[in-house]
Amino acid sequence: MSKSVRHFLDLNDIPAETLKAILAHAHELKKQKFNPPQIFHGLSLAMVFDKRSTRTRMSFEVAMKQLGGHTVVMNMEEMQIGGAESIEDTANVVSRFVDGVMVRMSNHDTLCEFASHTSIPVINGLTDHSHPCQIMADLMTIEEKLGSVEGKKIAWFGDSNNVAYTFAQAAPIWGFEFHIACPEDLKPEKKTHPSLDLNHVKWKGAAEEAADGAHVIVTDTWVSMGQEKEKKGKNIDKFMPYQVNSDLMAKAKDGAIFMHCMPVHQNEEVTPEVLDSPACVIYDEAENRLHAQKAILAWCLEEAGVSVQDSFDFGGTQDE
Numbered sequence: 001m002s003k004s005v006r007h008f009l010d011l012n013d014i015p016a017e018t019l020k021a022i023l024a025h026a027h028e029l030k031k032q033k034f035n036p037p038q039i040f041h042g043l044s045l046a047m048v049f050d051k052r053s054t055r056t057r058m059s060f061e062v063a064m065k066q067l068g069g070h071t072v073v074m075n076m077e078e079m080q081i082g083g084a085e086s087i088e089d090t091a092n093v094v095s096r097f098v099d100g101v102m103v104r105m106s107n108h109d110t111l112c113e114f115a116s117h118t119s120i121p122v123i124n125g126l127t128d129h130s131h132p133c134q135i136m137a138d139l140m141t142i143e144e145k146l147g148s149v150e151g152k153k154i155a156w157f158g159d160s161n162n163v164a165y166t167f168a169q170a171a172p173i174w175g176f177e178f179h180i181a182c183p184e185d186l187k188p189e190k191k192t193h194p195s196l197d198l199n200h201v202k203w204k205g206a207a208e209e210a211a212d213g214a215h216v217i218v219t220d221t222w223v224s225m226g227q228e229k230e231k232k233g234k235n236i237d238k239f240m241p242y243q244v245n246s247d248l249m250a251k252a253k254d255g256a257i258f259m260h261c262m263p264v265h266q267n268e269e270v271t272p273e274v275l276d277s278p279a280c281v282i283y284d285e286a287e288n289r290l291h292a293q294k295a296i297l298a299w300c301l302e303e304a305g306v307s308v309q310d311s312f313d314f315g316g317t318q319d320e
Contacts, residue, residue: 006300007115008123011132011169017315018299019136019173026140026295030288040069040297043304044098047125050076050105055262056125056133059289060102063297072098076105081114091117099304100297121300128162134261135166137292138218139174141285145257146215150175155214155252157207157242158269160186163220163261171200178202181210183238207242211251217279218259219244219269236268245271249279257281 011019029036045064047057061071076083081090081103091114094101100121103111108129115122124132142149153176156164160182168188171178180188181204188201204210211217222239244258258270258279266272274280299314 004303005119006121006303008121008132008296008300009112009115010124010130011135011166011173015315016173021314022295022299023136023140023143023292025298026136026288026291027143029294029298030291033291036066036068036294038068040064040067040301042069043100043301044070044072045297046072046074046094046098046101048074048076048079048081048101048103048105049125051126053104053125055286055289056102056104059293060123060125060297063290063293067294067297069099081105081110087113088117090114092119095119100301120304123296123300126162130166130169131163131261132166132169133289133293133296134163135170136296137288138167138259138261138285139170140288140292141259141281142216142257144284144288145281146255151177152215153177153179153213153253154216154218155179155181155204155210157181157210157217157219157244157248158239159220159222160188161220164188165196167218168196168201172197179204179210179214181205181207181242183242207248208251211248214252215256216259217244217249217252217256220261221263221265222269223265239269243269243271244274246273246277249274249277259285262286 045060047060049057064071081087087110095118098120100123101118102123102125103114104125105111106128108127111124111127124130139149142152146152154167156167156179160180164180168178178200179202184205187203188196188198222236249256249258256279258274258281260270260282262282264270264275266275
């Protein structure tokens, strides 16, 4: 990979000190919410989607425009990634038109192949494999509410999905405990996630055990986006023991927070009582997608001429 191209595809690809600097920059950019620096003046971001999106689209589009840049939005039918044109040709052509690309698509391997052929940064807006932008916003929210993430216990309930996997990636980087409570047939395994350091993931069969003393309770929908039509045929009853409700929250540490990347399905993965409680920070979490995206874009686009404040030394690159 060229040293001049900074992709944001997986947390494991980026040095820990760089990720932490990006997060620190996100906090500073949030303070400038109503007077954003115009660091993306003259730059353009292409945004490509193969799934519906509320938070990802709004956060990236507003982030780019608030900081002085432009966006071009396309769906997969309009973009030739894996279509009639080769991925390499599409990547080379797109690289001549815009300064960066954010892609939200199912197939992670296709995203990585596309990025390998571009001469501009590619950002993973979500794949079935991982969701690094979401975790950056989540960690930002935890830092706001609870201080340092280091040493905290974060407990995940329900489906062991792409968001859970990315939390597991983040655990050794930020030094927190990550506990997953999910059905045994969904237990994370090395064969399904070869790059995952399972020494930093604790699987719990019982939800109460995972919640005990947790600083953060996290869940996600039991039916992934695009699978709604299959919902009737999916055995969601097996997830019911992992529902986040008042009893489960009571097992957590005093002052614990509840997080969910949304969209929420009430009375499935979480009950209305938890959503209406002071512990619920899902809207702060959603807003922080905006500020985290700004900082991610700033790091990715710095080589394109973005003037990032001197106080934010992003450290090493993926090549180190």
